[in-house]
Amino acid sequence: MKLRYRVEVFEDPEEPGVWLARMPSVAGVFSDGDRREEALSNVQEALEGMLEAMRKWGEPIPPSDFEDFVELEIPEPHAA
Template sequence: MPRYTAVLYEDPESPGQWIAEFPALPQAHSFGRTPEEALAHAKEALELVLAFLKAEGKPFPPDVRVAEVGVDAA
């Protein structure tokens, strides 16, 4: 089973809404009222995108690594 890294963040334009997306597969993203809800919906989108790629005989893209980097922006 392929595994992909998800990024979760609060929507800056809609406070209280969370976005979940997969950098390796930008087509698979979703939103929800909580991070958990957004991730559950994004997982469904990910499964659909992977099923489409498989049906088309296209390879699954490799996952990407996510790292946090702190900088002094003052």
Template structure:
């Protein structure tokens, strides 16, 4: 499966990555590459826990362009 993720830096320079279609699925890394590797493990773990608890594996998300 492929998932969209968001990637941002916090005030300390740590890369934060989140998978919006899996509630609570967040990871981080010192570099972009590390953060993206870490989110793969987080996604697998989150999907496993959601399956074990009988939760839907993902929630529907939609990308929308917002012009401000």
């Protein structure tokens, strides 16, 4: 079974240089990292641990909260 969850990743407003990541649809799944990619990797590990525990405890696994996404890169405006 393949599940997809929305991840929110953002720089900590109180601690510059630290990135936070959380999965709003799976309570208790959050992590951090020194880089955005590290925070994403860490939150994925946290999700895997949470889902394993939920299966062990007989808790229902939250359904996927999105199917597809579109990603694009917008060039930075040139300084005047």
